[in-house]
Amino acid sequence: MRYIGAIIISHLALLAAANSVHFINQDTISRRIIFSPEEGSSTLQSIDIPGNSEAHQNFPVGWSGNWYSISKGGANVPGMLGEVRFDGYNGATYFDVSAIVNPNDNEGVKQIFPASTNKPVSGCQIFPCANVYKKADDLQTVSTDSKDLICLLGNIPQHRRRGKRLVRKIFEI
Numbered sequence: 001m002r003y004i005g006a007i008i009i010s011h012l013a014l015l016a017a018a019n020s021v022h023f024i025n026q027d028t029i030s031r032r033i034i035f036s037p038e039e040g041s042s043t044l045q046s047i048d049i050p051g052n053s054e055a056h057q058n059f060p061v062g063w064s065g066n067w068y069s070i071s072k073g074g075a076n077v078p079g080m081l082g083e084v085r086f087d088g089y090n091g092a093t094y095f096d097v098s099a100i101v102n103p104n105d106n107e108g109v110k111q112i113f114p115a116s117t118n119k120p121v122s123g124c125q126i127f128p129c130a131n132v133y134k135k136a137d138d139l140q141t142v143s144t145d146s147k148d149l150i151c152l153l154g155n156i157p158q159h160r161r162r163g164k165r166l167v168r169k170i171f172e173i
Helices: 002-016 164-170
Strands: 019-025 031-037 047-049 054-059 064-071 081-085 093-098 109-114 142-144 148-153
Touching (some): 019 047, 064 109, 093 109
Antiparallel strands (some): 064 081, 081 093, 109 148
């Protein structure tokens, strides 16, 4: 009986330590999320997110890589990147929004932040901004103890731009 209890507890611990990103599509445009793992991390299937919808993606322990979005009907060209390293130094999650590949993307990845606290935030709703990774060795990568992140995609309609009040409302999950 103790053996079964130990197995159950170990499985619960693994579930609690699961890494994930909750994608929120803020406008009516459907998007595909393309994942690019770093060497040594497993490949993830692309996910499709209809307009004004959400999707949840789990990541393996220690996964490191990035993702970008393609608007429906658009070319498969990387834009703003969401970058993450789960289970990094001291078990922390490191993340940023990167404008290095295509700083002219104003429809893809907007912001990333921990699901539990909404801080720290990488990225912004309107580009260009100072809160993105712009060049190699930039100091824009942030970290959190959280294993669950939120990634905002697309543009908030003008009548809904209310900053933190809107973000709090969206994330009361």
